Amino acid sequence: MAVGILALQGAFAEHAAVLDKLGVPHFEIRQKRDLDQPMNGLIIPGGESTVMNKLLRELDLYDTLRERIQSGLPVFGTCAGLILLAKQIDGGIPCFSVMDIRVKRNAYGRQLGSFRTKGQVAGIDGEVPLTFIRAPRIVEVHGDAKALAEVDGRIVAARQGNQLGVTFHPELDDDACLHELFLQM
16 A cells, blocks of 8 residues: 655645554655655545645646545545545545645734644544644534534534545644544445
């Protein structure tokens, strides 16, 4: 098994470190030829969603990745990665538009609105550390998407088939349980 990590911008190195800790082979996706490597899963990290959307298209990665996600490739989107998966973005233009969720970008305000907490995530025993940095929030799930976690009444994690999306940054915490949940997919 090998996991591709979209490495155009954002927290891709932190995801790689978690996969190293778990002993999971992985590689970075920076250009079209990187997609020639076999992959059993894809991580789309946090970062700046509009920049990532633009680079996906400029580097000719968009169509291939979207087709693979739609064909069942397991994908884990964190923060901006979740935004890229969403079918609806309040005040924004969808990217892959493959997950039946509506999100609001920067829902907690600026960098000063960043925070850490713990919470329950469906499918994981015990509390999970949750680190929010200029985080979006999931406004609504519909269709086949299911909410997996909430903080203060706001949805912060969802799953739809082969897609797992969170509004926070699990790669910044010592707990690898969300990556393990993704790897089980």
